Amino acid sequence: MFDAERIRRDFPILSTASHGKRFVYLDSAATSQKPKSVIDAIVDYYNTYNANINRGVYEISERATDAFIASKEKLAKFIGAHGIEETIYVRNATEALNLVALSWGERNIKSGDHILITEMEHHSNIVPWQMLAKRKGAVLDYVKLTHGMAYLDMEDLEAKLEKSPKLVSVTHVSNVLGTVNDVKRITKLAHECGATVLIDGAQSVPHMRVDVAAIGCDFMALSGHKMLAPTGIGALYGRRELLEAMEPVLGGGDMIRSVSMHGATWNDLPWKFEAGTSNIEGAIGLGAALDYLDGIGMDSVREHEQELTRYAMDRFSEINAVSVFGPPASDIENRSGVMAFAIKGVHPHDVATIFDREGIAIRAGHHCAMPLVTQLVTEKALSRMSFYIYNTKEDVDRVVDAVGVVKRIMRIKD
Numbered sequence: 001m002f003d004a005e006r007i008r009r010d011f012p013i014l015s016t017a018s019h020g021k022r023f024v025y026l027d028s029a030a031t032s033q034k035p036k037s038v039i040d041a042i043v044d045y046y047n048t049y050n051a052n053i054n055r056g057v058y059e060i061s062e063r064a065t066d067a068f069i070a071s072k073e074k075l076a077k078f079i080g081a082h083g084i085e086e087t088i089y090v091r092n093a094t095e096a097l098n099l100v101a102l103s104w105g106e107r108n109i110k111s112g113d114h115i116l117i118t119e120m121e122h123h124s125n126i127v128p129w130q131m132l133a134k135r136k137g138a139v140l141d142y143v144k145l146t147h148g149m150a151y152l153d154m155e156d157l158e159a160k161l162e163k164s165p166k167l168v169s170v171t172h173v174s175n176v177l178g179t180v181n182d183v184k185r186i187t188k189l190a191h192e193c194g195a196t197v198l199i200d201g202a203q204s205v206p207h208m209r210v211d212v213a214a215i216g217c218d219f220m221a222l223s224g225h226k227m228l229a230p231t232g233i234g235a236l237y238g239r240r241e242l243l244e245a246m247e248p249v250l251g252g253g254d255m256i257r258s259v260s261m262h263g264a265t266w267n268d269l270p271w272k273f274e275a276g277t278s279n280i281e282g283a284i285g286l287g288a289a290l291d292y293l294d295g296i297g298m299d300s301v302r303e304h305e306q307e308l309t310r311y312a313m314d315r316f317s318e319i320n321a322v323s324v325f326g327p328p329a330s331d332i333e334n335r336s337g338v339m340a341f342a343i344k345g346v347h348p349h350d351v352a353t354i355f356d357r358e359g360i361a362i363r364a365g366h367h368c369a370m371p372l373v374t375q376l377v378t379e380k381a382l383s384r385m386s387f388y389i390y391n392t393k394e395d396v397d398r399v400v401d402a403v404g405v406v407k408r409i410m411r412i413k414d
């Protein structure tokens with residue numbers, strides 16, 4: 001049985017108070033909180049086997065290397081990759097997306113080529129393509145949104161695929177709308193047009209069962225810190241043949257097989273893309289985070305978040321002054337636990353500030369998705385709450401009470 005209250009107790013920060021009240025954390029789409037098992041795994045590494053990996057022959061270095069590789073094996077299994085060769089460790093999803101642009105993109109995108117992304121992308125899946133398109137003289141196309149800007153317009157996608165883009169890069173889950181895109185179908189359509197497909201999994205991998213083989217994508221980017229791991233560790237999944245054919249972006253230690261005065265040859269995958277000393281504590285923390293999530297089961301994670309989202313949308317529907325963006329409650333199957341909302345007549349920063357005083361952490365602003373948010377609202381900002389395994393219906397009730405406080409302070413009538 002899923003027990004969010006019990007899970008909550010595994011997260012030390014959630015037993016702290018905020019402004020004298022039970023702390024309600026609703027900003028997991030920005031970064032998740034960390035369970036004690038993850039914190040302990042990192043502390044244990046520094047206390048008992050801190051050493052560099054892949055080169056020492058002494059006991060603790062071998063132990064650190066084993067833990068690093070075990071983390072990669074866990075991640076490969078978690079996302080359905082074939083093995084550790086297909087999991088490149090980077091700092092975060094942003095770096096993973098940039099790695100594709102700088103390596104695969106540099107070689108494969110030519111002047112006049114089309115790159116297709118969507119209007120619901122995070123800046124991390126926009127700016128690298130703008131930069132690449134500028135360098136190469138390529139064309140950057142955007143799939144439009146439809147149905148009150150809640151979904152990708154699949155007709156527009158198909159029309160733009162007719163221009164035979166070399167790359168289609170799409171977010172699995174929108175960090176603003178909460179929309180869960182049908183990335184399997186998008187990948188199939190894109191492959192039929194000869195495109196390579198990159199999925200931004202930053203908001204999906206932490207929250208639902210994601211299987212890169214079932215999706216069929218060529219690349220996927222993800223961030224560890226949004227899925228219980230520390231900051232500074234993320235991954236790029238890539239199909240082995242593609243990664244084999246790609247050139248490394250950074251040169252240095254570990255990524256080489258041999259170096260002479262005149263040149264170098266590259267190491268095997270995944271090390272070819274991991275120059276220099278890795279984020280060892282991050283990888284160990286990610287390994288512990290994956291163990292924790294596996295212990296709960298990703299289907300249970302998803303079910304819990306859907307239940308909370310349904311409950312929150314239900315409660316918000318009682319308040320006329322509140323509007324919620326993204327797919328409606330009736331389409332919870334295609335919604336994640338990310339909820340951007342607006343309170344009529346109140347700036348989102350005021351909402352977030354008043355919420356903070358009520359002990360509730362939410363995010364307000366453009367959510368690194370300015371092309372989307374500027375189309376959604378004239379204020380160019382939205383409030384956003386986002387759920388994870390440690391949130392409860394009581395948290396939602398606290399939010400509804402806080403909306404009441406906002407309305408009272410700002411003198412908003414329903």
Ligand SMILES: Cc1ncc(COP(=O)(O)O)c(C=O)c1O
Pocket residue numbers: 029030092093094095122124125171173174175200202203223368
């Ligand atoms: C959809 C999406 N993509 C990419 C990112 C970038 O993640 P990071 O900042 O960890 O690189 C985020 C972060 O919020 C995101 O929500």
